[in-house]
Amino acid sequence: MSKLLPWLFVAALALLPVAFPDPYLLAVLTSAGIFIIGAISLNLLLGYTGQLSLGHVAFFGLGAYTSALAALGFDIGIGFGLRITLAPQPAWLGFIAAIVVAGGFGWLLGRLAFRVRGAYFVIITICFAQVLRMVALNWIELTQGPMALISIPPFSLWLPGQGVVALYSKAQNYWLVLAVAVVAFLVVRQVVESRIGRALVALRSNESLARSVGIRVTHYLVIAAVISAGIAGAAGSLFAHYVRIVDPDVFLFIYTVTMVIMVITGGKGTLWGPVVGGLIFGLIPDLLRGHAAPEAQWVAYGVAMILFVMFLPRGIVPALASLRPRP
Amino acid sequence: MSPLLRVENLAVHIGGLVAIADASFSVPEGQVVSLIGPNGAGKTTAFNVITGYMRPTAGRILFDGAEITGLSPDRIAERGIVRSFQRTSVFTGCTVLENALMALHRRGSAGLLGALLRLPSARREEARLRAEAWAMLEFVGLAGRAETPAEVLAYGEQRRLGIALAAIASPRLLLLDEPAAGLNPSETAECMALIRQLRDRGMTVLLVEHDMPMVMQISDAIVVLNQGRIIATGAPAEIRRHPEVIRAYLGSGEYQEAGHAAA
Ligand SMILES: Nc1ncnc2c1ncn2[C@@H]1O[C@H](COP(=O)(O)OP(=O)(O)OP(=O)(O)O)[C@@H](O)[C@H]1O
Ligand SMILES: [Mg+2]
DSSP, rough: OOTTTHHHHHHHHHHHHHHHHHHHHHHHHHHHHHHHHHHHHHHHIIIOOOOOOTTTHHHHHHHHHHHHHHHHEEEESSSTTTTEEEOOHHHHHHHHHHHHHHHHHHHHHHHHHHTTTTTTHHHHHHHHHHHHHHHHHHHHHHHOOGBBBBOOOOOOOEETTEEEEESSSSSHHHHHHHHHHHHHHHHHHHHTSHHHHHHHHHHHHHHHHHHHTTOOOOHHHHHHHHHHHHHHHHHHHHHHHHHHHHOOGGGGGGHHHHHHHHHHHOOOOOOOHHHHHHHHHHHHHHHHHHTTTTHHHHHHHHHHHHHHHHOOOOOOHHHHHHHHOOO | OOOOOEEEEEEETTTEEEEEEEEEEEEEEEOOHHHEOSTTHHHHHHHHHHTTTTSSSSSEEETTTETTTTHHHHHHHHHHEOOSSSSOEEETTHHHHHHHHTGGGOOOOHHHHHHHHHHHHHHHHHHHHHHHHHHHHHTTTOOOGGBBBGSSSSHHHHHHHHHHHHHTTOOOOEEESSSTTTHHHHHHHHHHHHHHHHHHHTTTEEEEEEEEHHHHHHOEEEEEEEEEEEEEEOOHEEEEEHHHIIIITTTTOOOOSSSSOOO
16 A cells, blocks of 8 residues: 555656646646756755755756757867867757766765765855856856857657657656656665665764774765766756756756755655655745745745744654554 | 784874873784773773774784774774774664664675665675674564664663674674673673673674673783773783782772672
8 A cells, every 4th residue: 555655646647737738737847846856866965864965956057058068069169279069969868968967076076075074065065056157157158158058959759659759748848757756766765775775874873883884984975976966967957958948047056945945844864755845845936926926935935944944843754754653 | 823903002192182102902813802991091092093083193003914004994894893882872763673784784785786776686685684683683682672763772772782783793803892881780791791692703802891890700801001001911810919900990909899880
């Protein structure tokens, strides 16, 4: 029963476009879904290793730019009269490149930043995202700077019997995001429920004890950072092909904050936390749109966040779990 | 035969304080060696240096003939030295069984691919680790508490779990820092029996303990540390009569074998 429930939930979500083919609803759910994938990836770091990465959006942005540049192609000078040229590539290739590039930066950041932990780690991650934003703003030849990368083609997939199909419709994009979200969830679950996940939780719970029994801190934190960054990069790729425009604002701090809020209210360190928190905080702003001024929305957001932290400090999912009667 | 552990001319200065001045001792394989001395003598500091939590100012640590000075704690654990902590240390927020599985980390090898794809080899390893965890919990008498969160355990049980976590990693050399601290006499007896059993399983033990009756009964050899210097080394019978040890630590020599609560 409890094993079946998640799949029923996924099946219900998958049937939604058929039952309620409302384009506005699908659009809202699709963009919420992209952020939920980001939150799922952040949860692996924040929830399971306890490391607060306040620059998480960097990996999201890297994924978005990588995908956009792969899809559009580029031709840039790198000095000494040398040029690097890339012809436009199919979307799936850009998607994989986004995961690899973001994962690679996750590895680099992990190697450098996990030597320091706590506040310094938080500061380094913030700086990392800011530096990338500066690069995106100023490397105009590659990124077009504030003019943004535009006319990014929609995601295209090879489908049996139909060949390569560009996903123009709202429902197709919705299904794509849902599928990637399910895969991201499963990847995190597999990692968390393994020897690696146990090592991560051991490090979070009691680092010196964990080291004394031979758990290598940096090794496992870097593994978590690479997976987390790779998934965030995948979310960024979906974002680029869905919104079809990428500008330096994808690196804005507010997006990291949104993901952190989703993870904390849902319940960090639980598999379903980022999904539940992501659905609530991904949908509220759109549900309020048209009923309240944007300023009022942000106030409502802030108040809701404070209430959650005060009354459900461990998040919604752990609170619900503790309500369930134990046999 | 060379000893399993050799500490050579160890010196540790913390700020201006000399925690260990110039200490050399060794631990032969298969024995229980105790490191005793008054509060602040430098016993825990010695443990911290041997297990890589602190860097020595001077001196070398040799394990099984190879130098391990300055390696990180996790590397030293991989070599086969695992310690327990003076202040109770368990994985809080995790059940006793999860604690055991975490401490068994080094006994497994499954990596990322095995985890993601749930490869048969990874599943088999997981089953083996669980069996080992249960066996160890049976062995230390905590199997009945397997599903209890570690922080909920009674004090004595937490101490026992702390020792079990170090032992479960199946080190060649087990360092125990005051395992009987705060235990009542019957718990102390159980603790002593546990250490003996671990030795009989082939573990070499370096023990720090203030409970003198226990130390005298269980040790093959005793090293006495005072103000960062080793003032005596020898079998329990010699240490008991050593005049400098009596002056510095044992007091007037009037301590009783039975029921003497350690300072
Ligand atoms: N991290 C530290 N910073 C400053 N001083 C320290 C530190 N660790 C140990 N010391 C000092 O070094 C000396 C030796 O301490 P240590 O903890 O090794 O003693 P001990 O023999 O384990 O004592 P006890 O029996 O009380 O556990 C003490 O004077 C202690 O105050
Ligand atoms: Mg001590």
